[in-house]
Amino acid sequence: MSSFRFKKFEIIQEHSAMKVNTDGVLLGAWVSISGDERAMLDVGTGTGVIAIMAAQRHVCANQSKPERTGPAHILAIDIDKDSLADAAENISRCGFCGENLRMGTELIPFQQMSAEIHGKYDLIISNPPYFINSLKAADEQRSNARHTDTLGQGEFIQASVKLLKPGGRAALILPAAEGEQLLSKISFLEERCPEGEASLHLCRLCKVHTTIKKPAKRWLMEFILSDKAPEVGYTQLVIMRNGEFSPEYKSLTADFYLNF
Template structure:
């Protein structure tokens, strides 16, 4: 497969990116929720695919995308500039911690590295993209609590066990779980991911939970998956 991934309304060059387009990213890009966000931040944008999907979905939103890896940041910037959403997309090369938190964002999303305290990948750039530790999530939550508007939402896609830990971490910064989408590959298998929505406003209503199944059979996407991604993918 070439380095260019073609969507219906944009293309993504994946060259120079340690982490390629994956199911986690496109699920978050398609399932992230907020009513008419004005300002969005994508943390760890990689190829830029999530930011591009959100630019397509939210046609008035201004989107900042931060990426710590210089080569991936250069690729994402090029992908943004080649898209019809270029004027609403802004690439920031560096750590999210270099962004001045100022109650700015309605929505913050991230498909973060999640191999917490595991054996590190010998490839330095893949290690940077895939591995992290608990301090990363403490910092991410603390930053988000400061950078979100009063009714803002932080949405992350994580392995289920890690999602539980992050929800606990978030409570210390007054971010509470308001929605969870639990993802499984097949209807009869265990859940593998959780998309969690953490809201800044402490007067949130009761948390809602739902499930999402990717495949009906091996190599056969579920109708839910096809419906969700039909406005993005050329074929499913």
């Protein structure tokens, strides 16, 4: 059985189109989670690793806070039933669910979700399909997991605006080129948004470099649904320094990776 072990949970990845990867772990460790979120959504969950990382961080953030009325919820969605089977298994075994946190899965495309049926979310997280211009993979399941044919950037923006609460956030990781395209789309919509109407605004951006001498390979981005543009926090992350994992990368992922 194929699996990946973290410090506090194990991920079964027997059937999922996309296995545990650096992008997903980076996003799960980097996204802002205060513990105040009551409803969270993981889009394109795959094995469920990001949803479970969010659960671990949410539980940890609430250990020193007063008990709230009613549990928080994390919903993990995907369009691939085999991936969702792995996610459901992993969620059931993760050990973070209880009176204060509930988790579930659903087989549904993000753009087909309805605020009337599913409610609205404080946080939407996604390690989305990408490689817009690359050739399709031979395997259809893996191809759908890696390409934007099934969920384009415009659809992601529209669905996020529809499903986020006021002040809610959407976080994702993209290759640098696709990140630039997404920011261009967001800026275009910002400029044309009527005054007083909420739209997505960039609030955090981290450019991820494999080494200090290489250009950024990935962009970690966080957006907020607001009628005002916030001050943006810009950072960079270098994964490898002098042939070893960098201190900043180890610090970011230390709660998860066994060897850190």
